[in-house]
Amino acid sequence: MQDVAVRRPRTPVGLEGLPRPGRCLVMGILNVTPDSFSDAGLYADTRCAIDRGLGLAAQGADIVDVGGESTRPGAHPVGLDEELARTLPVVRELARAGVCTSIDTMHAPVARAAVEAGARLVNDVSGGLADPAMASTVAAAGVPYIAMHWRAPSREMDDHAEYGDVVADVVTELGRALWRLAEGGVDLARVAIDPGIGFSKRPEHDWTLLAHLGSLRRLGYPVLVGASRKRFIGAALAAGGAGEVPPAGRDVASAAVSALAAVGGAFCVRVHDVRAGLDAVRMAAAYGAHLDREP
Ligand code: PMM
Numbered sequence: 001m002q003d004v005a006v007r008r009p010r011t012p013v014g015l016e017g018l019p020r021p022g023r024c025l026v027m028g029i030l031n032v033t034p035d036s037f038s039d040a041g042l043y044a045d046t047r048c049a050i051d052r053g054l055g056l057a058a059q060g061a062d063i064v065d066v067g068g069e070s071t072r073p074g075a076h077p078v079g080l081d082e083e084l085a086r087t088l089p090v091v092r093e094l095a096r097a098g099v100c101t102s103i104d105t106m107h108a109p110v111a112r113a114a115v116e117a118g119a120r121l122v123n124d125v126s127g128g129l130a131d132p133a134m135a136s137t138v139a140a141a142g143v144p145y146i147a148m149h150w151r152a153p154s155r156e157m158d159d160h161a162e163y164g165d166v167v168a169d170v171v172t173e174l175g176r177a178l179w180r181l182a183e184g185g186v187d188l189a190r191v192a193i194d195p196g197i198g199f200s201k202r203p204e205h206d207w208t209l210l211a212h213l214g215s216l217r218r219l220g221y222p223v224l225v226g227a228s229r230k231r232f233i234g235a236a237l238a239a240g241g242a243g244e245v246p247p248a249g250r251d252v253a254s255a256a257v258s259a260l261a262a263v264g265g266a267f268c269v270r271v272h273d274v275r276a277g278l279d280a281v282r283m284a285a286a287y288g289a290h291l292d293r294e295p
Pocket of ligand 1: 123125146229
């Protein structure tokens with residue numbers, strides 16, 4: 001396999017076509033699904049979803065990420081027609097309102113239609129592995145693309161959480177995915193990568209990846225972190241106590257993790273609570289500005 005890092009021509013400060021506020025970007029999550037793990041059914045109705053997306057933008061989200069298929073562990077696929085019906089009207093309205101909108105999909109036809117409807121970014125949790133047509137679709141669309149580390153469909157992802165060295169394995173597997181994308185015609189200068197927190201990972205894997213974002217950044221791509229409300233946060237909050245803290249009780253801790261990710265060099269964090277996420281990355285930026293200064 002060729003070294004994909006040398007093929008990316010620009011420094012990983014951000015992605016062309018996306019906002020550049022001079023700090024880590026905040027991507028607000030908008031799941032138009034009845035069964036996502038933390039906000040199931042809240043925005044399944046098109047009007048509610050559009051209002052929520054506009055609200056996320058008003059709170060300061062740099063990007064609003066619209067998804068129509070749950071990727072929680074054990075989730076089943078929904079079918080293209082359903083995914084299109086859930087996402088397209090929402091993407092179209094948000095784009096029309098001037099919101100920078102991304103489409104969270106593993107399916108090339110949904111990505112294509114969403115870009116035609118105004119999406120400016122394709123966010124693919126499978127990094128191009130779920131649909132062989134994704135690479136050529138993204139190449140033709142000419143939009144930025146998030147390639148997440150992924151091993152298996154949602155219904156079986158927890159059966160694939162074995163690693164020798166989780167950081168090295170994720171870097172290698174992402175490198176392979178990038179190579180396939182490049183072969184499919186994708187301009188790697190428009191690609192960001194994502195360690196895939198919670199996807200075929202156990203909490204110890206998630207923490208290790210979060211603590212070693214530098215190893216991912218050395219691949220030469222901007223790194224997005226999607227940790228918000230995930231299981232490893234619920235488990236850490238409950239450490240020493242019984243069970244896990246449920247998703248709705250994880251927002252303050254999620255903001256803390258966003259700050260850690262931003263300090264670790266993430267170019268974007270994907271969050272449910274945009275206000276808290278924005279405060280977190282602002283604090284990280286202020287802290288980062290003083291890191292190398294003499295006291
Ligand atoms: N996680 C989820 C969905 N989409 N996209 C990226 N790039 N990274 C992620 O970690 C990610 C994602 C699942 O979480 P949700 O159900 O809260 O949306």
